[in-house]
Amino acid sequence: MHLLLVVAVALVDADSRVLIAQRPVHKALGGLWEFPGGKLESGERPEQALIRELDEELGIAVQEACLAPLTFASYGYPDMHLLMPLYICRRWEGQPQSREGQALKWVRPRALRDYPMPPADEPLIPALIDLLGP
Ligand SMILES: Nc1nc2c([nH]c(=O)n2[C@@H]2O[C@H](COP(=O)(O)OP(=O)(O)OP(=O)(O)O)[C@@H](O)[C@H]2O)c(=O)[nH]1
Numbered sequence: 001m002h003l004l005l006v007v008a009v010a011l012v013d014a015d016s017r018v019l020i021a022q023r024p025v026h027k028a029l030g031g032l033w034e035f036p037g038g039k040l041e042s043g044e045r046p047e048q049a050l051i052r053e054l055d056e057e058l059g060i061a062v063q064e065a066c067l068a069p070l071t072f073a074s075y076g077y078p079d080m081h082l083l084m085p086l087y088i089c090r091r092w093e094g095q096p097q098s099r100e101g102q103a104l105k106w107v108r109p110r111a112l113r114d115y116p117m118p119p120a121d122e123p124l125i126p127a128l129i130d131l132l133g134p
């Protein structure tokens with residue numbers, strides 16, 4: 001079994017909306033909506049990797065102290081088992097912008113169900129509704 005560690009974050013705005021990004025169609029699970037984040041590079045700590053991904057994908061700067069653990073996904077894909085800590089972050093510098101051609105959307109937690117997400121992500125939605133309201 002191959003275990004893949006991916007770090008992801010729910011960025012939350014002043015209206016308690018969460019940012020999701022649409023995966024480019026040419027990638028695995030293309031077209032699905034996901035939380036910003038990605039794989040760790042060798043030697044990286046999870047928080048470091050997330051800060052790097054947020055810079056690369058969205059052009060925002062996040063301080064490590066502004067990342068709080070919320071929950072995690074554990075899901076068996078056919079080719080690997082995904083373990084994905086989901087952080088929450090309410091404070092960053094800059095305005096999130098699409099750096100990799102991905103569509104971006106701010107959505108209320110309940111509305112996440114209207115956007116097709118990877119199967120690993122579905123169990124994360126109730127934790128966001130509990131924290132932020134519907
Ligand atoms: N970022 C992110 N990845 C997710 C989520 N849910 C989920 O199953 N994944 C899976 O986790 C893996 C991480 O993917 P990624 O493509 O974002 O990794 P990355 O940013 O390092 O990109 P790269 O592979 O192009 O370098 C993918 O297999 C992806 O399908 C999610 O909500 N956010």
Ligand SMILES: [Mg+2]
Pocket residue numbers: 036037038039053057
């Ligand atoms: Mg990514």
